[in-house]
Amino acid sequence: MKLLFLSTPVGPLGSGLGGGVELTLLNLAMAMLGRGYELHVVAPAGSVAAQLSILEVGGNLQLTAQTQQRTDPIVLPPDSVLAAMWDLARQKQTQYDLLVNFAYDWLPFYLTPFFKRPIAHLVSMGSLTDAMDAVITQVVEQFPGTIGMHSRAQAETFPFADRCRCLGNGFDLSAYQFCAQPSEAFAWVGRIAPEKGLEDAVLAAKRAAVPLQIFGVIQDEAYWQQINQDHPDAPITYQGFLPTVKLQQALGQCRALLMTPHWLEAFGNVAIEAMACGVPVIAYRRGGPAEIVQDGKTGWLVEPDHIAGLVTAIERIDQIDRLACRRHVEAVYSLAAMGDRVDAWFQDVIHHY
Ligand code: HBI
Numbered sequence: 001m002k003l004l005f006l007s008t009p010v011g012p013l014g015s016g017l018g019g020g021v022e023l024t025l026l027n028l029a030m031a032m033l034g035r036g037y038e039l040h041v042v043a044p045a046g047s048v049a050a051q052l053s054i055l056e057v058g059g060n061l062q063l064t065a066q067t068q069q070r071t072d073p074i075v076l077p078p079d080s081v082l083a084a085m086w087d088l089a090r091q092k093q094t095q096y097d098l099l100v101n102f103a104y105d106w107l108p109f110y111l112t113p114f115f116k117r118p119i120a121h122l123v124s125m126g127s128l129t130d131a132m133d134a135v136i137t138q139v140v141e142q143f144p145g146t147i148g149m150h151s152r153a154q155a156e157t158f159p160f161a162d163r164c165r166c167l168g169n170g171f172d173l174s175a176y177q178f179c180a181q182p183s184e185a186f187a188w189v190g191r192i193a194p195e196k197g198l199e200d201a202v203l204a205a206k207r208a209a210v211p212l213q214i215f216g217v218i219q220d221e222a223y224w225q226q227i228n229q230d231h232p233d234a235p236i237t238y239q240g241f242l243p244t245v246k247l248q249q250a251l252g253q254c255r256a257l258l259m260t261p262h263w264l265e266a267f268g269n270v271a272i273e274a275m276a277c278g279v280p281v282i283a284y285r286r287g288g289p290a291e292i293v294q295d296g297k298t299g300w301l302v303e304p305d306h307i308a309g310l311v312t313a314i315e316r317i318d319q320i321d322r323l324a325c326r327r328h329v330e331a332v333y334s335l336a337a338m339g340d341r342v343d344a345w346f347q348d349v350i351h352h353y
Contacts, residue, residue: 001036001037001038001097001098001346001350002037002038002039002040002095002096002097002098003032003037003038003039003040003096003097003098003099003100003346004039004040004041004042004089004092004093004095004096004098004099004100005025005028005029005039005040005041005042005100005102006041006042006043006085006086006089006099006100006101006102006103006108007021007022007025007041007042007043007044007047007085007102007103008021008022008025008062008102008103008104008124009044009061009062009080009081009082009085009103009105010061010062010063010064011044011061012043012044012045012046012047012048013025013026013041013043013044013047013048013049013054014046014047014048014049015046015217016191016216016217016241017061017191017217017219019124019190019191020124020266020267020268020269020270021102021104021122021124023171023244023269024102024122024124024150024169024269025041025102026049026052027169027170027171027172027335027338028100028122028170028338028339028342029041029049029052030051030172030335031170031335031336031338031339031342031343032339032342032343032346033051034335034339035339035343039052039053040053040054040055040096041053041054041055042054042055042057042085042088042089043055043056043057043085044056044057044058044059044061044081044085045057045058045059045081055088057081057084057085057088058081058084059079059080059081059082059083059084059085060077060078060079060080060081061077061081062075062076062077062080062081062082062103062105063075063077064219065104065105065125065128065129065132066125066128066193066195066263068128068129069129070128070129070130071129071130072129072131073131074106074131076107082103082105082107082108083107085103086107086108086111089115090111090114090115093115093116093117094116094117096117097117097118097350098117098118098119098120098346098349098350099115099117099118099119099120100119100120100121100122100346101119101120101121101122102122102124104123104124104125104128104132105132106131106132106135108121109121109132109135109136109138109139110135110138112139112142112143112146113142118143118146118349118350118353119143119146120146120148120345120346120349121136121139121146121147121148122148122149122167123136123147123148123149123154123164123266124150124266125154125266126153126154126157126158126263126264126266126287127157127158133158133159136158136160137158137159137160140160140163140164143353144163144352145165145345145348145349145352146349147160147163147164147165148164148165148167148342148345149164149165149166149167149266150166150167150168150169150266150267150288151166151168151266151267151287151288151291151292152166152291153264153266153286153287153288153290153291154264154266154267154287154288157264165345167338167341167342167345168267168332168333168337168338168341169267169269169272169333169338170333170334170335170336170337170338170339170341170342171269171272171273171276171329171333171334171335171338172335173276173329173330173334173335175244175245175248176248176252176273176276176277177248177249177252177277178252178276178277178278178322178323178326179252179253179277179278179279179322180278180322180323182252182253182254182255182279182322183253183254183255184210184211184255185210185211185212185213185253185254185255186201186205186210186211186212186213186254186255186256186257186258186314187212187213187214187215187250187251187254187256187257187258187274187279188201188212188213188214188215188216188257188258188259188260189214189215189216189247189251189257189270189273189274190215190216190259190270191216191217191219192214192216192217192218192219192220192223192224193219193220193223194220194223194262195261195262195263196260196261196262196263197260197261197262197284197305198214198223198224198227198260199227199230199231200260200262200305200307200310201258201260201310202227202231202234202236203231203234203307204258204260204307204310204311204314205234205235205236205258205314206231206233206234206235207307207311208310208311208314208315209235210235210255210314211235211236211237212234212235212236212237212258213236213237213239213250213254214236214237214238214239215239215240215241215242215247215250215251216241217241218241244273247273248273248276248277251273251274251277251279252277252278252279254274254279255279255280255317255318256274256279256280256281256282256299256313256314256317256320257270257271257274257279257280257281257282257299258282258283258310258314259271259281259282259283259284259289260283260284260310261284261286261287261289262305263287264286264287265286265287265288265289266287266288267287267288267292268283268287268288268289268292271283271288271289271292271293271299272292272329272333274325275298275299275325275326275328275329276325276326276329276333277326278322278323278325278326279322279325280298280299280300280317280320280322280325281293281298281299281300281325282299282300282302282310282313282314282317283299283300283301283302284301284302284303284304284305285301285302285303285304286304289301292333294328296319296320297320297321297324297328298320298324298325298328299313299320299325300313300316300317300320
């Protein structure tokens with residue numbers, strides 16, 4: 001079987017601009033290669049990924065969907081990399097058994113009926129705009145079973161919640177080392193952008209008087225500057241955007257991961273990465289993380305947007321068994337477990353086409 005993965009158009013693979021979907025695509029590619037599939041990836045120029053054959057495409061990157069308003073019109077920049085990626089897919093489609101779309105963008109869904117090969121769409125975020133809801137709904141109706149999601153919470157933000165496939169996610173756990181004895185620091189990991197709510201974690205760290213290490217690409221510079229201006233005395237250190245090997249080494253040393261999303265996080269890959277290192281997760285009871293964190297067992301769930309709740313959870317973090325966090329990820333979120341779920345989905349899409 002031959003697969004063609006089409007990546008997100010918001011940034012080259014490896015840049016971090018694609019956020020969680022970059023890691024998801026790489027993990028799924030490894031899982032499918034490991035199961036005997038042949039696989040190529042179409043992605044913006046500058047994409048790098050070890051062991052994968054990438055067809056790089058030039059053109060202007062797409063605007064990020066989460067900065068758009070619900071009623072915004074569809075936007076494509078001139079010389080759009082997304083359009084070029086899907087024209088390449090059109091040209092090469094007969095060489096593949098299945099195309100897999102990772103872009104949260106209107107064009108791939110709109111083009112689905114124009115293609116001669118089946119397309120499986122892995123939707124990486126919750127509902128954001130009316131135009132996306134409408135075009136995904138069209139695909140759900142015309143090609144039942146071809147829409148994949150990460151969590152129930154994410155699916156429930158769409159009008160077709162019960163007609164899409166919930167896949168969770170999966171990680172190569174051999175890349176994450178368990179750490180039994182942490183340092184004093186807490187961690188926050190993610191794209192530094194308003195929807196991720198970093199300021200709440202900074203406030204909680206200040207009130208609990210614990211050091212906070214921040215990891216991730218600075219996607220919104222003004223937002224980052226504002227946090228530093230508002231909290232000049234906060235005990236925070238920016239650790240940069242690290243590749244997985246380095247991220248898990250630093251993250252594993254932390255007492256817990258704080259997840260403070262202001263939007264509905266579709267899944268929350270970083271929660272799995274933390275628990276894979278034995279790091280408990282303190283998260284708002286919102287979106288994917290609310291389904292991943294087992295309250296009192298692998299971390300603490302907190303009333304959304306309640307800083308005081310975060311502080312209480314920080315003070316109780318030693319009640320959580322770090323090994324239980326690792327064991328839970330091995331049981332549910334391994335690459336093998338996710339590979340089983342995705343392989344079954346792909347086979348269903350191909351055979352129902
Ligand atoms: N925005 N337009 C657009 N297209 C994407 O594929 C996209 C995005 N914003 C964020 C994003 N993908 C990924 O970070 C998701 O994993 C969240």
